[in-house]
Amino acid sequence: MEELSELLLQRRRKVDALWEAGINPYPNDFKPQHTSADIVATYGSVEQLDTADVSITVAGRILARRSFGKAAFIQLQDRKGRIQLYVKKDQIGEEAFAAFDTFDIGDIVGAEGFPFRTKTGELSLHVRIIRLLVKSLHPLPEKFHGLTDVETRYRQRYVDLIVNPEAREIFVKRSRIVNLIRSFMTERDFLEVETPMMHQIPGGATARPFITHHNTLDMELYLRVAPELYLKRLVVGGLERVFEINRNFRNEGISVRHNPEFTMMEFYQAYATYEDLMDFTEELFCHIAQEILGTLDFTNQGIDISFGRPWKRLTVRDAILEYGDIEAKQLDDRDLALSYARSIGLSLPDEIGYGKLVMEIFDEVVEHKLIAPTFITAYPTEVSPLSRKNDHDPEIVDRFELIIGGREIANAFSELNDPVDQKERFLAQVAEKDKGDEEAQYMDEDYVRALEYGLPPTAGEGIGIDRLVMLLTDSPSIRDVILFPQLRKEVK
RNA sequence: GGGCACAUAGCUUAGCUGGUAGAGCAGCCGACUCUUAAUCGGCAGGUCGACGGUUCGAUCCCGUCUGUGCCCA
Incomplete structure (x- = not known):
């Protein structure tokens, strides 16, 4: 049994708690009808949104979370980009909000809601329903610097891509x-x-x-x-x-x-x-x-x-x-060309063919x-x-x-x-x-x-x-x- | 294959001539119903890449190894 850090243990306990509550942490019955880009394409240029009766469904990974006790903003990433979601306790209900409270950065969620603009004007989705689709067991890299270690970026390209x-x-x-x-x-x-x-x-x-x-x-x-x-x-x-x-x-x-x-x-x-x-x-x-x-x-x-x-x-x-730095008559003479090649630091065998020799010089200079x-x-x-x-x-x-x-x-x-x-x-x-x-x-x-x-x-x-x-x-x-x-x- | 450099918490990193580590983010607890690197209070998290050596004592000095980057072949 591998030893897990405190962080990983916390996540695993959350999964266990979900199973015990009769909730599958890995359901597959949510069909998002829209992407982040769809929302921007349809409503991005509309200043005054009167869309409380519109229903948008999206799914993606939580990349950031800013909570205020009884409300929160999360940033969702799907294949097309990112969109901000606004989750409010008195909108989604007490029980749903308690569940939402356990969602972590890195989890994949599905949400239904209507597009609106925040006070600062950012096009966002006002959530009516939000569900956990996948519990992530690993914390994501730091939000500001991201993942910069090149070895990890190549070995765990999935994290790099996230x-x-x-x-x-x-x-x-x-x-x-x-x-x-x-x-x-x-x-x-x-x-x-x-x-x-x-x-x-x-x-x-x-x-x-x-x-x-x-x-x-x-x-x-x-x-x-x-x-x-x-x-x-x-x-x-x-x-x-x-x-x-x-x-x-x-x-x-x-x-x-x-x-x-x-x-x-x-x-x-x-x-x-x-x-x-x-x-x-x-x-x-x-x-x-x-x-x-x-x-x-x-x-x-x-x-x-x-x-x-x-x-x-x-x-x-x-x-x-x-x-x-070579003259034509030098280059055209095999032996002279060979000594030139050696003078610029190439180590070449005496019997090298003229064609190969020329290409060695070309590659070098x-x-x-x-x-x-x-x-x-x-x-x-x-x-x-x-x-x-x-x-x-x-x-x-x-x-x-x-x-x-x-x-x-x-x-x-x-x-x-x-x-x-x-x-x-x-x-x-x-x-x-x-x-x-x-x-x-x-x-x-x-x-x-x-x-x-x-x-x-x-x-x-x-x-x-x-x-x-x-x-x-x-x-x-x-x-x-x-x-x-x-x-x-x-x-x- | 050779040379140089790097490896510290999940991530990003600080750590002086050797006295066994400090931060930000993430996390946990608490407050907060318009934030966007949110904010405020508290807490926890490290076999300092591995193995040897020198030393009273090594994250730090030396050697070997592993991995990565750059340069050269």
Whole structure:
């Protein structure tokens, strides 16, 4: 038997007392017909309320209570917001008022009454009937500061959502953003699909997978790191425009930008190029910002960001030359570039490939400096095993990443649809894996076979939903936009 | 994986060069029929994250561990 604090014991005694009095502390027979927002919508603009014959029913959690002996104000919170209730002894009756007196902050109640304005003009509900619907056994956090301890906010998100309206708003916005994306895609004739989360061969991204096991089939399975290879199989199958909004899992570190499971929207459009997708992305992002923020100009963590079009486009090479302290002939020479990389503090093996080296330099000297939306293009073929080679320069691919606020938000490319080339690229990845690169990709024979049937010329893109939500809700950490972020085991 | 910081009542927190803790809110009792961080009087609530060490004595100093945050890889 766990030891309970005085506070918790008091609440439990109240529940016991209710049972003993023949009252169920957890009834389920109350149907609220209105929300707090309904009351405001209907009566909020009416100055003189003559509504004593109106009947409103609401339900919600008691967040605050101000008692005066024979009357009290309580603040009720439901899914739409908050509304003040006025409870008066000579209105609800002696017995009901005695019961009401035992209600605690945190309890869930149902009430019936009529709207009115208090002396100070606040629209409130004048209660005729009030009932306990759920007895809460825990005291809520302090009313003024709320819950600020980040660990508790993440571990007990339900408490965070009860007492911190800002937290709730973030997740309401997140839902709206996802809905906007979904309808934007659907209106452009994209088909929403669901592809496997459990892969026999993890593919579609350079990342370490989570491994799991299927008992009946006695087979190792991997949680997907990306849906890419399955979505492109669908394009082979003739579903020329598809998208999926779902979770990816990557067995990597946790940071303010990384959660082991995170949400991506991936989409593929036949007969499009990566350049088409840059325009498409600008349109999508501007649409979302306009709907969510009402503007294309906003601030994120105190820094001004504008979605004003057109967005800057820059090759990886030009970006390094612009933001790094390095000359072109230095960057273009592998050995000189390697010594430059080491001079800025990167520790890299001697045998590192030139493409990887360039991206290491890019990540170090450029990425965090790109605040305004910027499309970075012309990625090394070596680090892009699923992208189409550039027609004029086989060392680079037709790919871009979108960087906003110093963070990668999207990744897109014209798809590699030459099965012979794809097989060679897979083999190069396998060689890297054999050399010990745990992030290198696996050979996927069936995917090559699908390409052999013919993948239409296609472009595809992945957009990080969590990071997009961070951007539009001004959240400093990915944990603020994921309802239940991953944490270590809780200590008792 | 490395570095730095933090962990005190349900919540938000104070606590000086080491002498075993103080507040606000919440709670309980009492007063109060228009408050909104309601007000007024009283009361209670703490193995100071865990385990070791130093010391006559540790919330405080040292070590290890756990959790969290930030930075780096």
